[in-house]
Amino acid sequence: MVITGAVLAAGIIAFFIFSQSEEAKVKKQFSVLAEKIKKTEKETPLVAAAKANRIKELFAETCTVHAPAYSFSRDISSQDLPSLVLTTRSRYSKMSLEFYDFAIEFPEEGSAQVSLTARILGKLTTGKYVDDVHELRCKLQKREELWLLKEIEVVEVLEK
């Protein structure tokens, strides 16, 4: 009875620790993404190119992006990502990306679903300030101990 209880408790603790560490790994990927997106006014083109190139390491071979509010749905290959990121970041003189309110689930082995709030803060090269928040639902797949972004949906919280 005591041994059964101890094994059960050990199993629960192991599961808890395992889940915690996987959650931490998923969160870490978003924190790295935020770090790579961040741009300061002093950033050189070389640093910008290096950052854009390294972003693809956070994504699966193909990542599907849905944004119903903007009638946008597209499969983006990891090879196309650096140029897309470079173009987008070039519109900003400075920018940052913040993530809040993570809700992480693991529906099956090697797969994670994340719901979160993303906030983009920045200043466009035109001088206009940007402060935009969106709820995102993301799917990630695990490849060699790394959680890679496979799907991103921009949730339409307010539907015009």
Place this chain on the structure above:
Amino acid sequence: MLLVVVLALLFFNFVCIPFRIKGYSMEPTYMNGEFNFCFRLQYTFSKPEKEDVVVIRLAGKKVMLLKRVVALEGDMVEFRKGKLFVNEEEVEEDYVRYPSDWNLPPRKVDKNHVYVVGDNRNVSIVMHRFGQTSIDRIIGAPLWKK
């Protein structure tokens, strides 16, 4: 002492969530930078009504939207030259102080949804975030009403 801390944590997480307004969507009623609390018990026994200012959650409570309810489920909402029409009738909106030129074709508010808009319509209709949202997303109302 510990009890006070625990009670305070519970109170500020589940009853009155402090927040600071960032943005101009609800001006001049609520100004950018103002401090307020989201009173979470506001809709415990009732549903949001027209003209209520409500707090809408995104994925959680860290970043929320502050908007005004202008129509309820089943209503037809429309904007004509900046004027709000609900069920074909023009709505007097004292809280809208800035001029607007919005035009939006009529649309019906879905079941269990409300239609929310900011008070500041002196921006492009494309740039302003508004529309119908699920009632489940409304987590309260500002404690200090105006």
